[in-house]
Amino acid sequence: MDVKIQTEPFDARFPNVNQTKRCWQNYYDYSKCVAAKGEEFAPCRRFMKAYMTLCPNEWIEKWDVQKDEAVAKMRFHFETATTSKAGPRKGMIMINRGVQGKLQVDTPSFLKYTRHGMQPHLVPEVATGINTLPPITRIQIEDFLDERDLEKRSFKSLREFARLGEDMVVLDTLDPTIIARTARSAEKHMGIDSEGGVRRLVPTAFAQAVNQLDPDVVVAPADFVHDAQPSLTQGKRISKSVARSIRWLDDMLAGVAHAAVLAPVMGSLSPELRAASVQALSTRSNIAGYVFSDVALAPSDRLWALQQSLPQLDATKLRCMAGASAPDMALRAVLNGVDLVDSSYAYAVTEQGWASAYTLKGADMPAHVDLWAKSMADDFGPLVAGCTCTTCSTHSRAYVHHLLNAHEMLATVLLQAHNLYWYQHFFVQIRQSLSCGSLAEDAAAFFEHYGPSAFEELDRVAEQTCSPTTKVQHQRHA
Amino acid sequence: SPALKFEVLAKCSTTKARASRMHLPHYTAHTPMFMPVGTMGTIKGITPGQLETLDCHVILGNTYHLGSQPGPELLEKAGGLHKFMAWDRGLLTDSGGFQMVSLLKLANITEEGVEFENPHNGKMMMLTPEMSIGLQNSIGADIMMQLDDVVSSLTTGPRVEEAMWRSLRWLDRGIKAHKRPSEQNLFPIVQGGLDERLRTISAQELIKRESPGYAIGGLSGGEAKGSFWRMVNLSTDILPTNKPRYCMGVGYAEDLVVCSALGVDMYDCVFPTRTARFGNALVRTGSLALRQGKYRDDFTPIDSECDCSTCKQFTRAYLYTSVTKETTNCHLITVHNIAFQMRLMRDIRTAIVEDRYPQFIRSFMKTRFGKTVPRWIVDALQSVNVDLTVPDETGYFASAIDSDFQKEPNV
Ligand SMILES: [Zn+2]
Ligand SMILES: [Zn+2]
Numbered sequence: 001m002d003v004k005i006q007t008e009p010f011d012a013r014f015p016n017v018n019q020t021k022r023c024w025q026n027y028y029d030y031s032k033c034v035a036a037k038g039e040e041f042a043p044c045r046r047f048m049k050a051y052m053t054l055c056p057n058e059w060i061e062k063w064d065v066q067k068d069e070a071v072a073k074m075r076f077h078f079e080t081a082t083t084s085k086a087g088p089r090k091g092m093i094m095i096n097r098g099v100q101g102k103l104q105v106d107t108p109s110f111l112k113y114t115r116h117g118m119q120p121h122l123v124p125e126v127a128t129g130i131n132t133l134p135p136i137t138r139i140q141i142e143d144f145l146d147e148r149d150l151e152k153r154s155f156k157s158l159r160e161f162a163r164l165g166e167d168m169v170v171l172d173t174l175d176p177t178i179i180a181r182t183a184r185s186a187e188k189h190m191g192i193d194s195e196g197g198v199r200r201l202v203p204t205a206f207a208q209a210v211n212q213l214d215p216d217v218v219v220a221p222a223d224f225v226h227d228a229q230p231s232l233t234q235g236k237r238i239s240k241s242v243a244r245s246i247r248w249l250d251d252m253l254a255g256v257a258h259a260a261v262l263a264p265v266m267g268s269l270s271p272e273l274r275a276a277s278v279q280a281l282s283t284r285s286n287i288a289g290y291v292f293s294d295v296a297l298a299p300s301d302r303l304w305a306l307q308q309s310l311p312q313l314d315a316t317k318l319r320c321m322a323g324a325s326a327p328d329m330a331l332r333a334v335l336n337g338v339d340l341v342d343s344s345y346a347y348a349v350t351e352q353g354w355a356s357a358y359t360l361k362g363a364d365m366p367a368h369v370d371l372w373a374k375s376m377a378d379d380f381g382p383l384v385a386g387c388t389c390t391t392c393s394t395h396s397r398a399y400v401h402h403l404l405n406a407h408e409m410l411a412t413v414l415l416q417a418h419n420l421y422w423y424q425h426f427f428v429q430i431r432q433s434l435s436c437g438s439l440a441e442d443a444a445a446f447f448e449h450y451g452p453s454a455f456e457e458l459d460r461v462a463e464q465t466c467s468p469t470t471k472v473q474h475q476r477h478a
Numbered sequence: 479s480p481a482l483k484f485e486v487l488a489k490c491s492t493t494k495a496r497a498s499r500m501h502l503p504h505y506t507a508h509t510p511m512f513m514p515v516g517t518m519g520t521i522k523g524i525t526p527g528q529l530e531t532l533d534c535h536v537i538l539g540n541t542y543h544l545g546s547q548p549g550p551e552l553l554e555k556a557g558g559l560h561k562f563m564a565w566d567r568g569l570l571t572d573s574g575g576f577q578m579v580s581l582l583k584l585a586n587i588t589e590e591g592v593e594f595e596n597p598h599n600g601k602m603m604m605l606t607p608e609m610s611i612g613l614q615n616s617i618g619a620d621i622m623m624q625l626d627d628v629v630s631s632l633t634t635g636p637r638v639e640e641a642m643w644r645s646l647r648w649l650d651r652g653i654k655a656h657k658r659p660s661e662q663n664l665f666p667i668v669q670g671g672l673d674e675r676l677r678t679i680s681a682q683e684l685i686k687r688e689s690p691g692y693a694i695g696g697l698s699g700g701e702a703k704g705s706f707w708r709m710v711n712l713s714t715d716i717l718p719t720n721k722p723r724y725c726m727g728v729g730y731a732e733d734l735v736v737c738s739a740l741g742v743d744m745y746d747c748v749f750p751t752r753t754a755r756f757g758n759a760l761v762r763t764g765s766l767a768l769r770q771g772k773y774r775d776d777f778t779p780i781d782s783e784c785d786c787s788t789c790k791q792f793t794r795a796y797l798y799t800s801v802t803k804e805t806t807n808c809h810l811i812t813v814h815n816i817a818f819q820m821r822l823m824r825d826i827r828t829a830i831v832e833d834r835y836p837q838f839i840r841s842f843m844k845t846r847f848g849k850t851v852p853r854w855i856v857d858a859l860q861s862v863n864v865d866l867t868v869p870d871e872t873g874y875f876a877s878a879i880d881s882d883f884q885k886e887p888n889v
Contacts, residue, residue, distance in 0.1 A: 161795070
């Protein structure tokens with residue numbers, strides 16, 4: 001390539017912006033231009049000329065390599081044998097990291113929910129003691145936005161930073177357990193609440209950060225409509241949200257070098273706008289899958305939205321759902337054809353001071369055991385009889401009951417180890433039942449046995465500000 | 479004693495330091511050792527398995543807290559605290575007296591015992607030496623402490639002498655009440671405030687009781703460090719060399735190094751685990767407040783020489799990100815701080831065994847304080863033949879400063 005090094009002429013788009021940002025913007029614009037019009041299209045060369053002068057050579061080389069590797073290695077791959085548009089299905093996610101080897105997750109399954117990149121209550125050496133967890137972790141970028149906007153933080157890769165080992169890393173924007181939000185989005189950015197005020201997530205800058213953070217999969221930012229209440233302007237608002245989300249998705253597709261991109265399916269409670277969102281997604285072939293993130297809606301509305309859109313999507317692609325972590329919701333999502341939910345429910349059970357006991361087929365089991373109950377005080381048996389988790393094989397109900405009463409943090413550590421183990425076991429049962437062709441039948445018996453309000457821990461967590469081990473009496477769950 | 483065998487493995491040829499093995503009913507501990515405090519039968523979010531990995535030999539339980547929750551009946555039903563908390567190494571319990579006097583407003587000491595108001599129902603209750611031992615027998619720790627008449631280390635006058643003699647009488651009542659001498663050890667406590675004469679009488683009286691080990695109490699209560707080390711030194715001079723010596727409530731790194739030179743074998747302190755909750759990580763130069771902005775982009779571990787699971791994996795930048803927001807992140811620092819204490823004690827033991835403890839002390843002080851060292855440390859070390867003010871073979875020496883504490887090394 002014969003490009004003369006010269007002072008870059010004044011660019012009216014960036015009167016005061018520093019060199020770095022302009023370098024990236026031009027590289028990004030070139031990629032986007034080429035993707036849309038092809039390498040032969042002359043106007044694209046204007047961007048190339050600009051970034052060649054603005055960017056250090058090492059950067060260009062690094063970005064070019066990342067783009068090539070992505071194509072060569074096919075890092076992310078999803079496969080399902082089912083061809084039907086909707087209904088439960090088995091599948092397999094594979095990540096190929098070349099020399100580091102391959103990872104496989106059998107679906108239906110879940111993403112391990114994290115807070116600040118760590119499993120709730122569990123430091124890595126305790127978390128790895130829980131066998132057979134799927135090797136796939138969910139991180140939300142909002143946990144890392146406090147005090148500074150994203151582009152002002154110098155991160156290493158997320159895997160390195162949060163010590164995620166060999167796990168597949170899925171980077172989303174928002175924490176699925178938080179329902180009430182105040183930050184609003186605007187034309188050019190997604191607004192995210194943080195302790196340091198509202199942060200602006202600009203999709204093009206986020207795409208640049210993603211290339212640094214290096215997740216295997218990234219969920220595109222979207223303009224979520226947070227108010228569940230219908231209003232006079234709702235139709236207009238949702239229509240805007242669909243249009244913005246598609247634009248932001250395109251920014252991500254153009255700017256993300258080698259992570260697989262998942263696209264949020266938008267449209268809230270409007271059938272027409274849901275169809276429009278799906279229609280727009282159907283023309284973007286380079287997305288790796290879909291995400292349903294209608295966490296602000298009531299559970300029944302979330303399912304309605306899922307059922308509206310899912311059958312119209314490309315059935316060969318991965319389908320994830322946020323806000324479907326509770327066992328009954330997860331089961332309904334799976335019955336509709338969702339491949340992945342997240343494990344935030346296990347955390348919500350722990351926050352109540354409870355131990356999960358539900359099973360897909362064990363109709364005599366309660367949904368949970370309340371470790372606060374007085375009867376636990378001198379019960380030296382395991383949290384749940386027959387459980388083989390690290391907590392149940394070492395510690396008693398009486399000990400955990402004592403720890404809760406003493407507001408000791410080991411209570412939530414031991415409960416979380418049990419609840420997460422229990423959650424993954426539920427998914428083992430779902431996959432087995434699906435293989436045997438008995439899932440519809442088993443699910444019907446499950447809903448019958450547990451009823452409609454057996455799994456409301458996530459709703460409690462949404463309203464509860466403190467953990468059960470907090471010393472503040474009135475904020476504790478009684 | 480049937481429940482404790484103390485083997486001195488090596489004696490420092492310069493100072494009074496020694497490295498020993500202490501065979502307890504549940505575990506053989508290596509001394510000098512630090513014992514993390516697990517007030518309620520648990521150490522701040524750390525599992526018993528992690529504590530073993532961290533090389534903890536003995537941990538502490540607080541009798542006052544355990545006596546009210548889960549209570550002695552339940553602990554007996556569970557088969558003791560070891561079984562209840564699934565910890566099969568050493569345990570030590572205090573008498574409960576100190577907690578009462580320090581935590582409760584209405585504590586009144588009589589010859590019978592400590593009278594106090596039950597915070598749960600407002601009724602007046604009494605903790606006698608017999609009851610303290612009874613509670614500790616139910617808890618079942620390897621080492622129990624006598625109930626003593628606690629006075630603040632800042633108290634002066636006849637009250638100090640009264641407390642010293644009363645503690646002796648309470649010890650004799652405790653020994654009589656002890657029901658499990660073949661499974662549990664009862665340690666008496668040297669008292670006498672900051673008065674050399676009273677301390678001497680106390681220590682001399684205690685050794686007549688032929689106890690399995692002895693504690694040095696009534697210190698670490700805000701007294702001048704110059705008095706602190708002199709009281710420790712005086713006590714270890716009198717206490718027998720073939721029994722373990724436990725200095726209560728001591729846990730700062732420099733205190734551990736100095737007191738070990740004075741011949742102390744055991745320590746406990748809430749400081750390392752408590753300070754972790756506030757995001758402070760211990761290092762040989764002092765401590766790092768990881769919530770400070772300067773660690774935002776610091777991609778090095780807390781301590782590159784530390785082999786704990788936190789330092790092997792996480793950077794200061796990561797810990798900064800969530801240290802004040804997630805309890806899980808505090809667990810990471812708690813793990814490091816316990817590992818820090820344990821590694822320091824291992825280094826002390828190794829240096830004693832290899833008879834290079836004076837050199838270890840000097841290199842520790844050089845790292846921790848640099849060119850100036852608090853005077854009490856200079857004086858304490860001089861009393862055991864280590865003179866920091868004279869250059870060693872590496873050329874290091876320090877001058878004394880008149881402050882008891884020095885936060886950062888003076889380089
Ligand atoms: Zn279990
Ligand atoms: Zn460490």
